[in-house]
Amino acid sequence: GQQLNQSPQSMFIQEGEDVSMNCTSSSIFNTWLWYKQDPGEGPVLLIALYKAGELTSNGRLTAQFGITRKDSFLNISASIPSDVGIYFCAGRSTSGTYKYIFGTGTRLKVLA
Protein backbone atom coordinates (compact mmCIF):
# COMPACT_ATOMS: atom_id res chain seq x y z
CA GLY A 1 0.00 0.00 0.00
CA GLN A 2 0.94 3.65 -0.38
CA GLN A 3 3.10 5.12 2.41
CA LEU A 4 4.73 8.45 3.00
CA ASN A 5 8.51 8.81 3.23
CA GLN A 6 9.54 9.63 6.77
CA SER A 7 13.04 10.39 8.03
CA PRO A 8 15.10 9.63 9.90
CA GLN A 9 14.09 6.00 10.24
CA SER A 10 15.47 5.88 13.78
CA MET A 11 17.47 8.05 16.12
CA PHE A 12 19.22 7.86 19.47
CA ILE A 13 19.48 11.12 21.35
CA GLN A 14 20.53 12.33 24.76
CA GLU A 15 17.92 13.49 27.23
CA GLY A 16 17.46 17.24 26.93
CA GLU A 17 18.31 17.40 23.22
CA ASP A 18 15.92 18.65 20.57
CA VAL A 19 14.62 16.26 17.91
CA SER A 20 13.48 16.89 14.35
CA MET A 21 11.79 14.53 11.92
CA ASN A 22 10.05 15.05 8.63
CA CYS A 23 7.65 13.48 6.21
CA THR A 24 7.43 13.95 2.45
CA SER A 25 4.94 13.03 -0.21
CA SER A 26 4.98 13.05 -3.99
CA SER A 27 1.41 14.37 -3.98
CA ILE A 28 -0.38 17.27 -2.32
CA PHE A 29 -2.11 16.68 1.00
CA ASN A 30 -4.96 18.62 2.62
CA THR A 31 -4.25 17.49 6.16
CA TRP A 32 -1.17 16.36 8.05
CA LEU A 33 -1.29 14.48 11.33
CA TRP A 34 1.43 13.34 13.72
CA TYR A 35 0.98 10.28 15.96
CA LYS A 36 3.02 8.49 18.63
CA GLN A 37 2.80 4.73 19.11
CA ASP A 38 3.99 2.93 22.23
CA PRO A 39 4.69 -0.84 22.14
CA GLY A 40 1.56 -2.98 22.05
CA GLU A 41 -0.76 -0.02 21.62
CA GLY A 42 -2.45 1.86 18.84
CA PRO A 43 -1.17 5.28 17.71
CA VAL A 44 -2.27 8.38 19.64
CA LEU A 45 -2.74 11.73 17.91
CA LEU A 46 -0.20 14.43 18.89
CA ILE A 47 -0.83 17.30 16.48
CA ALA A 48 -3.17 17.96 13.53
CA LEU A 49 -2.46 20.49 10.76
CA TYR A 50 -5.05 21.73 8.28
CA LYS A 51 -3.51 24.65 6.37
CA ALA A 52 -0.34 25.08 4.30
CA GLY A 53 2.24 26.96 6.34
CA GLU A 54 0.44 26.28 9.62
CA LEU A 55 2.66 25.95 12.68
CA THR A 56 1.07 24.28 15.71
CA SER A 57 2.44 23.44 19.15
CA ASN A 58 1.40 20.94 21.79
CA GLY A 59 3.64 21.36 24.83
CA ARG A 60 7.19 20.52 23.80
CA LEU A 61 6.02 19.41 20.36
CA THR A 62 5.81 21.70 17.35
CA ALA A 63 4.71 20.66 13.87
CA GLN A 64 4.48 22.51 10.58
CA PHE A 65 2.46 21.96 7.42
CA GLY A 66 4.86 22.58 4.55
CA ILE A 67 4.07 25.46 2.22
CA THR A 68 4.18 23.15 -0.82
CA ARG A 69 1.62 20.89 0.91
CA LYS A 70 3.91 17.95 0.17
CA ASP A 71 5.74 17.81 3.48
CA SER A 72 5.49 18.25 7.23
CA PHE A 73 7.94 18.53 10.12
CA LEU A 74 7.76 17.58 13.79
CA ASN A 75 10.11 18.98 16.41
CA ILE A 76 10.40 17.81 20.01
CA SER A 77 12.24 20.15 22.34
CA ALA A 78 14.16 19.14 25.49
CA SER A 79 13.49 15.42 25.05
CA ILE A 80 12.75 13.24 28.08
CA PRO A 81 12.86 9.44 28.45
CA SER A 82 9.08 9.06 28.01
CA ASP A 83 9.40 10.49 24.48
CA VAL A 84 10.65 7.05 23.46
CA GLY A 85 8.41 5.44 20.88
CA ILE A 86 7.56 5.43 17.20
CA TYR A 87 6.35 8.63 15.61
CA PHE A 88 4.18 8.48 12.50
CA CYS A 89 3.04 11.16 10.13
CA ALA A 90 -0.22 10.72 8.27
CA GLY A 91 -1.84 12.70 5.50
CA ARG A 92 -5.14 13.00 3.73
CA SER A 93 -4.92 13.57 0.01
CA THR A 94 -7.00 15.98 -2.04
CA SER A 95 -8.89 13.15 -3.68
CA GLY A 96 -11.97 13.81 -1.60
CA THR A 97 -11.98 10.63 0.46
CA TYR A 98 -11.24 10.49 4.16
CA LYS A 99 -8.57 7.85 3.68
CA TYR A 100 -5.34 8.56 5.58
CA ILE A 101 -1.91 7.49 4.37
CA PHE A 102 0.71 6.83 7.03
CA GLY A 103 4.46 7.35 7.02
CA THR A 104 7.01 4.63 7.60
CA GLY A 105 7.74 5.81 11.15
CA THR A 106 10.64 7.31 13.12
CA ARG A 107 11.84 5.26 16.07
CA LEU A 108 13.08 7.52 18.84
CA LYS A 109 15.26 6.34 21.68
CA VAL A 110 16.25 8.77 24.42
CA LEU A 111 19.36 8.08 26.48
CA ALA A 112 19.12 9.35 30.03
Next chain:
Amino acid sequence: GAGVSQSPSNKVTEKGKDVELRCDPISGHTALYWYRQRLGQGLEFLIYFQGNSAPDKSGLPSDRFSAERTGESVSTLTIQRTQQEDSAVYLCASRVGHLDFYEQYFGPGTRLTVT
Protein backbone atom coordinates in the same frame (compact mmCIF):
# COMPACT_ATOMS: atom_id res chain seq x y z
CA GLY B 1 -15.61 0.71 27.84
CA ALA B 2 -14.74 4.18 26.68
CA GLY B 3 -12.24 3.26 23.98
CA VAL B 4 -12.04 1.18 20.82
CA SER B 5 -11.75 -2.51 21.63
CA GLN B 6 -10.51 -5.32 19.43
CA SER B 7 -10.64 -9.06 19.77
CA PRO B 8 -8.86 -11.35 19.93
CA SER B 9 -5.72 -9.58 21.05
CA ASN B 10 -3.61 -12.38 19.61
CA LYS B 11 -4.46 -15.00 17.01
CA VAL B 12 -2.27 -17.82 15.75
CA THR B 13 -3.60 -19.73 12.77
CA GLU B 14 -2.38 -22.24 10.25
CA LYS B 15 -1.80 -21.26 6.66
CA GLY B 16 -4.94 -21.76 4.62
CA LYS B 17 -7.41 -21.25 7.47
CA ASP B 18 -9.90 -18.36 7.62
CA VAL B 19 -9.81 -15.81 10.45
CA GLU B 20 -12.23 -13.17 11.71
CA LEU B 21 -11.08 -10.11 13.61
CA ARG B 22 -13.53 -7.97 15.53
CA CYS B 23 -13.61 -4.25 16.26
CA ASP B 24 -15.97 -2.50 18.69
CA PRO B 25 -15.81 1.24 17.99
CA ILE B 26 -16.55 4.02 20.45
CA SER B 27 -20.30 4.40 20.80
CA GLY B 28 -21.65 7.07 18.48
CA HIS B 29 -18.68 7.06 16.14
CA THR B 30 -19.91 6.86 12.57
CA ALA B 31 -16.56 6.35 10.85
CA LEU B 32 -14.47 3.20 11.22
CA TYR B 33 -11.10 2.28 9.70
CA TRP B 34 -9.04 -0.90 9.43
CA TYR B 35 -5.24 -0.76 9.02
CA ARG B 36 -2.52 -3.40 8.77
CA GLN B 37 0.87 -2.88 10.42
CA ARG B 38 3.62 -5.32 9.52
CA LEU B 39 6.51 -5.72 11.96
CA GLY B 40 8.61 -2.58 12.07
CA GLN B 41 6.55 -0.78 9.46
CA GLY B 42 3.96 1.94 9.23
CA LEU B 43 0.20 1.59 9.03
CA GLU B 44 -1.28 0.43 5.74
CA PHE B 45 -4.86 1.55 5.04
CA LEU B 46 -7.26 -1.33 4.31
CA ILE B 47 -10.87 -0.11 4.40
CA TYR B 48 -12.99 2.80 5.63
CA PHE B 49 -16.69 2.82 6.63
CA GLN B 50 -18.68 6.04 6.99
CA GLY B 51 -22.27 5.73 8.13
CA ASN B 52 -24.50 4.23 5.46
CA SER B 53 -22.22 5.21 2.58
CA ALA B 54 -20.48 2.57 0.49
CA PRO B 55 -17.18 1.68 2.15
CA ASP B 56 -13.85 2.72 0.63
CA LYS B 57 -12.25 -0.69 -0.01
CA SER B 58 -9.35 0.62 -2.05
CA GLY B 59 -6.72 -0.62 0.43
CA LEU B 60 -7.76 -4.27 0.61
CA PRO B 61 -4.75 -6.18 -0.75
CA SER B 62 -6.63 -9.08 -2.34
CA ASP B 63 -10.05 -10.69 -2.62
CA ARG B 64 -9.14 -12.87 0.36
CA PHE B 65 -9.76 -9.81 2.53
CA SER B 66 -13.23 -8.52 3.30
CA ALA B 67 -14.87 -6.44 6.01
CA GLU B 68 -18.38 -5.78 7.18
CA ARG B 69 -19.97 -3.29 9.49
CA THR B 70 -23.52 -3.43 10.79
CA GLY B 71 -24.86 0.11 11.01
CA GLU B 72 -22.60 2.19 13.22
CA SER B 73 -21.51 -0.65 15.47
CA VAL B 74 -19.24 -3.66 15.36
CA SER B 75 -17.04 -4.41 12.37
CA THR B 76 -15.41 -7.68 11.40
CA LEU B 77 -12.39 -8.10 9.13
CA THR B 78 -12.23 -11.53 7.52
CA ILE B 79 -9.15 -13.01 5.91
CA GLN B 80 -9.78 -16.20 3.93
CA ARG B 81 -7.15 -18.82 3.15
CA THR B 82 -4.54 -17.03 5.24
CA GLN B 83 -0.96 -16.78 3.99
CA GLN B 84 2.22 -16.21 5.97
CA GLU B 85 2.52 -12.69 4.55
CA ASP B 86 -0.80 -11.87 6.29
CA SER B 87 1.04 -11.97 9.63
CA ALA B 88 0.78 -8.48 11.09
CA VAL B 89 -1.02 -6.37 13.67
CA TYR B 90 -4.47 -5.33 12.45
CA LEU B 91 -5.56 -2.00 13.91
CA CYS B 92 -9.04 -0.55 14.00
CA ALA B 93 -9.86 3.13 14.53
CA SER B 94 -13.11 5.06 14.87
CA ARG B 95 -14.10 8.73 14.55
CA VAL B 96 -17.16 10.76 15.47
CA GLY B 97 -17.72 11.74 11.84
CA HIS B 98 -16.02 12.15 8.51
CA LEU B 99 -14.83 15.75 8.82
CA ASP B 100 -11.10 16.34 9.08
CA PHE B 101 -10.97 17.74 12.59
CA TYR B 102 -12.47 14.63 14.11
CA GLU B 103 -9.68 12.58 15.64
CA GLN B 104 -9.20 8.87 14.92
CA TYR B 105 -9.07 6.80 18.09
CA PHE B 106 -7.20 3.53 17.70
CA GLY B 107 -7.75 0.19 19.37
CA PRO B 108 -4.83 -1.87 20.70
CA GLY B 109 -4.83 -4.13 17.64
CA THR B 110 -5.02 -7.86 16.95
CA ARG B 111 -1.67 -9.56 16.40
CA LEU B 112 -2.16 -12.23 13.73
CA THR B 113 0.47 -14.92 13.23
CA VAL B 114 0.09 -17.35 10.33
CA THR B 115 2.24 -20.47 10.69
